Amino acid sequence: MIELNALTKKFGKVTAVDNMSLSIxxxxxxxxxxxxxxxKSTLLxxxxxxxxxxxxxxxxxxxxxxxxxxxxxxxxxxxxFPFFYNNSTINNTAFLYRKLYPNWSEDEFTRFCTIxxxxxxxxxxxxxxxxxxxxxxxxxxxxxxxYLFLDEIFDGLDPxxxxxxxxxxxxxxxxxxxxxxxxxxxxxxxxxxCDRVCLMHRGHLVMERDIDTLRxxxxxxxxxxxxxxxxxxIFEGINVINVWQNGNVFNVTIxxxxxxxxxxxxxxxxxxxxxxxxxxxEIFISEMGAAGYDINSIT
Amino acid sequence: xxxTASLKNKFKQASSVFAWDLKACTGTxxxxxxxxxxxxxxxxxxxxxxxxxxxxxxGSDKWAFIDTSIDFFQIIASMMIYFLxxxxxxxxxxQIYSYQHSKRKVDLYGxxxxxxxxxxxxxxxxxxxxxxxPAMFFLGIIFIISICFGRPLTNEALSVYLKxxxxxxxxxxxxxxxxxxxGTTLNSVIMFLAVCVVYPLSAMFIKGVIGGFFMGFYxxxxxxxxxxxxxxxxxxxxxxxxxYWLIFSVVxxxxxxxxxxxxxxxxxxxxxxxxxxCHIIKVLIAFLVGMFLGVLFGSxxxxxxxxxxxxFGFVLGSVPAFVIAHLIFYKGFSKLFQTSIPxxxxxxxxxxxxxxxxxxxxxxxxxxxxxxxxxxxxxxxGDNFYKVNNxxxxxxxxxxxxxxxxxxxxxxxxxxxxxxLDQSDFSSVRKFQNVWVEMVTDNLPFQLGYFDYTFSYKxxxxxxxxxxxxxxxxxxxYITGANIYDLLKTKEYTxxxxxxxxxxxxxxxxxxxxFNSEEYFRINNQNADAQDCKKIIETFxxxxxxxxxxxxxxxxxxxxxxxxxxxxxxEDYEDIELYKNYDPDSFCLIEIKTSYAGLNGxxxxxxxxxxxxxxxxxxxxxxxxxxxxxxxxxxxLAVLREVGVLNSNDELQKNSSNYQWIG
Numbered sequence: 001m002i003e004l005n006a007l008t009k010k011f012g013k014v015t016a017v018d019n020m021s022l023s024i025x026x027x028x029x030x031x032x033x034x035x036x037x038x039x040k041s042t043l044l045x046x047x048x049x050x051x052x053x054x055x056x057x058x059x060x061x062x063x064x065x066x067x068x069x070x071x072x073x074x075x076x077x078x079x080x081f082p083f084f085y086n087n088s089t090i091n092n093t094a095f096l097y098r099k100l101y102p103n104w105s106e107d108e109f110t111r112f113c114t115i116x117x118x119x120x121x122x123x124x125x126x127x128x129x130x131x132x133x134x135x136x137x138x139x140x141x142x143x144x145x146x147y148l149f150l151d152e153i154f155d156g157l158d159p160x161x162x163x164x165x166x167x168x169x170x171x172x173x174x175x176x177x178x179x180x181x182x183x184x185x186x187x188x189x190x191x192x193x194c195d196r197v198c199l200m201h202r203g204h205l206v207m208e209r210d211i212d213t214l215r216x217x218x219x220x221x222x223x224x225x226x227x228x229x230x231x232x233x234i235f236e237g238i239n240v241i242n243v244w245q246n247g248n249v250f251n252v253t254i255x256x257x258x259x260x261x262x263x264x265x266x267x268x269x270x271x272x273x274x275x276x277x278x279x280x281x282e283i284f285i286s287e288m289g290a291a292g293y294d295i296n297s298i299t
Numbered sequence: 300x301x302x303t304a305s306l307k308n309k310f311k312q313a314s315s316v317f318a319w320d321l322k323a324c325t326g327t328x329x330x331x332x333x334x335x336x337x338x339x340x341x342x343x344x345x346x347x348x349x350x351x352x353x354x355x356x357x358g359s360d361k362w363a364f365i366d367t368s369i370d371f372f373q374i375i376a377s378m379m380i381y382f383l384x385x386x387x388x389x390x391x392x393x394q395i396y397s398y399q400h401s402k403r404k405v406d407l408y409g410x411x412x413x414x415x416x417x418x419x420x421x422x423x424x425x426x427x428x429x430x431x432x433p434a435m436f437f438l439g440i441i442f443i444i445s446i447c448f449g450r451p452l453t454n455e456a457l458s459v460y461l462k463x464x465x466x467x468x469x470x471x472x473x474x475x476x477x478x479x480x481x482g483t484t485l486n487s488v489i490m491f492l493a494v495c496v497v498y499p500l501s502a503m504f505i506k507g508v509i510g511g512f513f514m515g516f517y518x519x520x521x522x523x524x525x526x527x528x529x530x531x532x533x534x535x536x537x538x539x540x541x542x543y544w545l546i547f548s549v550v551x552x553x554x555x556x557x558x559x560x561x562x563x564x565x566x567x568x569x570x571x572x573x574x575x576x577c578h579i580i581k582v583l584i585a586f587l588v589g590m591f592l593g594v595l596f597g598s599x600x601x602x603x604x605x606x607x608x609x610x611f612g613f614v615l616g617s618v619p620a621f622v623i624a625h626l627i628f629y630k631g632f633s634k635l636f637q638t639s640i641p642x643x644x645x646x647x648x649x650x651x652x653x654x655x656x657x658x659x660x661x662x663x664x665x666x667x668x669x670x671x672x673x674x675x676x677x678x679x680x681g682d683n684f685y686k687v688n689n690x691x692x693x694x695x696x697x698x699x700x701x702x703x704x705x706x707x708x709x710x711x712x713x714x715x716x717x718x719x720l721d722q723s724d725f726s727s728v729r730k731f732q733n734v735w736v737e738m739v740t741d742n743l744p745f746q747l748g749y750f751d752y753t754f755s756y757k758x759x760x761x762x763x764x765x766x767x768x769x770x771x772x773x774x775x776x777y778i779t780g781a782n783i784y785d786l787l788k789t790k791e792y793t794x795x796x797x798x799x800x801x802x803x804x805x806x807x808x809x810x811x812x813x814f815n816s817e818e819y820f821r822i823n824n825q826n827a828d829a830q831d832c833k834k835i836i837e838t839f840x841x842x843x844x845x846x847x848x849x850x851x852x853x854x855x856x857x858x859x860x861x862x863x864x865x866x867x868x869x870e871d872y873e874d875i876e877l878y879k880n881y882d883p884d885s886f887c888l889i890e891i892k893t894s895y896a897g898l899n900g901x902x903x904x905x906x907x908x909x910x911x912x913x914x915x916x917x918x919x920x921x922x923x924x925x926x927x928x929x930x931x932x933x934x935x936l937a938v939l940r941e942v943g944v945l946n947s948n949d950e951l952q953k954n955s956s957n958y959q960w961i962g
Contacts, residue, residue, distance in 0.1 A: 050409030073412035
């Protein structure tokens, strides 16, 4: 289990991660989403022991993580731009990882080298961005990490490999109880993969929720009136996140289930009403808007 | 059990990092190996070919000089490996420690399951092994080649091992510390080079100021002193002050390990992770440039007064240098004013200290002890004395304070001392000019000038006062007034300060017996002649010791030949007839030459020493003393006849290969 205890990371005057406390259970896949500069990558570097926290602590299975080789041996971090030496190949890098990672599996390495469509003897530095990520993934998964931290891992991967990666991760999680933390702006991919989502903004954890709960917690409702009610606040009493009006038609984002808000909407005598769940991206936009980060505040 | 497992695990991790670095540095090691192999072959070929050509030119067998050729090969090839290793050590080290300076590398290394300290130490070990292992391999090849040619290993070539071991350890440790403190590789390199250049130059200026402003102060105490290069790890490649460099390296490694544990890795690609070394370097740079301009303006008498010129120059140099250093390190003006406090402190301290020494507040320069306060005193002609066991001049001078105890001789010494001070220029501008003289003369790899006059006094309170004046300190070249040479021609002085009496007999290379400058009979202190040579010297020494009369006639030539370094003699002084005018008892002259190694304790400190001792310079570098052998030294004359120097007519034996006519 990963535990973050009042974790703070400051870069000079900037607080990248601010007093964050969080628990991540084993076997879960957690998506880290948030605005640019919200602290996702910094959090991953704190989780993987690259950075020393300014205050607070990261615990892995009850052990302090920072500068602790035993705890770090259970983790693997693939950053957004993984580093490889000029003459690195998958094979010669694997040779070096064997001694460093206690759970290194030769069978898994052979298996992943077969699964991913890249040459394990080719120089990684000459490969495309997507292939470099695949190389990093082969090495990462061969270490059989109990905790895998991925930063923008879907960048540069073609749809087939993306699909393959998601399948491998899900299998690994199911079989080995691996915990995965993925920071990404690709919410569509996270939606398929994650069972929990953490939303970050300006170093703070804005929201942390199961993805199923999240999906049911918000509804996108279209309400059409033959004549719009003559009231200053039509949706008073309903937990409305966002309203967009086009004539007599209202597109409303509501927090809650149909059981919560339908009676109140029906009481307004709409000509037409339909409700559907939000995509993760829509939830992200609406929550970020609530946190003061929307397109209007940026422009 | 647990700790053994943990240690084993750490070793496993370290070996993995080493293998990784080896992979990364393979290209550089290959380039080094190719260069070393090619240069070694070229040097071996040239030494053998040139040696045989030289032998043929001399009309000898073409292999006649093979031993010398292989000796030269050993030395030159070792030196080549030495310099090549220094260059490549810097390359490996920069490459290996860059793991802290690139954000992508930081992500990789920071997340590896290895502690920061083990990682850093593994990296250091990699740098050390990559630098030394190939060097030792090629030095081994050089030595095997030499042994195959039947030549033993020379000390000079062997010393390269120690020098490389020490220099590599110190440089890698120092650069490691710099790399931990810096955020970028460029800053680490700049900081390392700045320390290596700025510190010794600053130390030279301080030494120059001490020597230039405190006339008579023996600044030779700083020669080869670790303090002159204390922060310059490249100096460890000289192979001296080994103890200091070991401590230096260990301190650097411990400091690095301590700092790297707490290092903020996010500082990668920023200027610094720790700022203290940056402040030190900036202050050192400001000091150096300030001193350069200050001393220059002082010696040019800017504003008509040396000290004012110095103050102007120091401020004019140090402030811009500080700002430029700040711009280079910080990549901009940020924090310039906050970090300028050390500069202000530096300017105040330097200007104040220079005022104190410029005005000679403590009266050092004009101090001559009062006759009543002196218990004993000594005077040494710095041009012409023999140092036993390569003792430092400072110690010799200190010991000389007990040479003369009678009032008359002490009075002579005090009066000569006063005379020198009367002739000295204590003006501010002269002192600043002296700084340059001190810096130039003391920092050349070979000796330009000698100390001319040394005085030491043991005061009644037990304190020893010593002053060593250079000819450059004194306006007049010769001392006039009191006849100080009467002191030099005393038996006490001769027994302590001449090669004739004080040198180890094995350090004497040869003796030459002559009546004039046109011919001589030489007996070398080696091979078959060695016994004869030793016998002559020992007998001459015994005769001299037994001589109860005034020995000044024996020592008379010392008055004329007060230097031999440039190998220049006045012909007349090698003619016995000259001395017969003073003492009819004079019979012939004996010239004693010491070996070069004897002057230097037998060790070669650098290539100049080696060349001096092995090539044409050897004759010029040895020390020569000439004495009169009186007729009354019958034992000496008997030995000269016995060993065949003199024939039955008491003339030089002309039918010997040792006889040389050069007229």
